[in-house]
Amino acid sequence: MEQIVHLFLVKASSLEEAVAKVEKFLTSYQLVRYEKFWIDREASLPSQNSEFFISLQEVLRENQKILISFLEDLQNEGFSTVESLKSLPQGYLSKLLHLIAHFLDGFFGVDSYFYNLEEDSHFITPYLEKKILKGEEKYFLVKAYGYLPKKEYLFEALSPKRFFKVY
Numbered sequence: 001m002e003q004i005v006h007l008f009l010v011k012a013s014s015l016e017e018a019v020a021k022v023e024k025f026l027t028s029y030q031l032v033r034y035e036k037f038w039i040d041r042e043a044s045l046p047s048q049n050s051e052f053f054i055s056l057q058e059v060l061r062e063n064q065k066i067l068i069s070f071l072e073d074l075q076n077e078g079f080s081t082v083e084s085l086k087s088l089p090q091g092y093l094s095k096l097l098h099l100i101a102h103f104l105d106g107f108f109g110v111d112s113y114f115y116n117l118e119e120d121s122h123f124i125t126p127y128l129e130k131k132i133l134k135g136e137e138k139y140f141l142v143k144a145y146g147y148l149p150k151k152e153y154l155f156e157a158l159s160p161k162r163f164f165k166v167y
Helices: 015-028 052-076 083-087 092-105 126-134
Strands: 002-011 036-046 114-116 139-148
Touching: 002 015, 002 052, 015 036, 015 139, 036 052, 052 092, 052 114, 052 139
Parallel strands: 002 114
Antiparallel strands: 002 139, 036 139
16 A cells, blocks of 8 residues: 655644544545545644644645656756647646646645645645734644555656657
């Protein structure tokens, strides 16, 4: 089984309420269906914990790294401008562009390391960050593991330059 890690930002009055929200999301979300998932209550943090904002900044940086990696992959294949996308071949590269779009527009996916359930986003607005800092309401970073049968996608593992000539 392939294990995928996610951290969710959730507004809740207790850890159990936060866990329930994440469980509901993972069981009802239409685009990602895990064979099974597990919530790590021990690794989940309330916003009152001194490690909360350190962890939040780390997961935001991780999402930024994922996005940059996707963009660099496109650039390395010769697609670095909007104009160049006109000749983007269907397949691996168009899927990569699709993942970038989902990352930016807030669709949750298996590549979503951090997901903000409050704003349906992979990032956090300055408004919500200030709200959390005020400490008037409780928020949690909830760690979850999703499990999928291990599949090998050879086409996606190979460099597209071997298969496509860009005209």
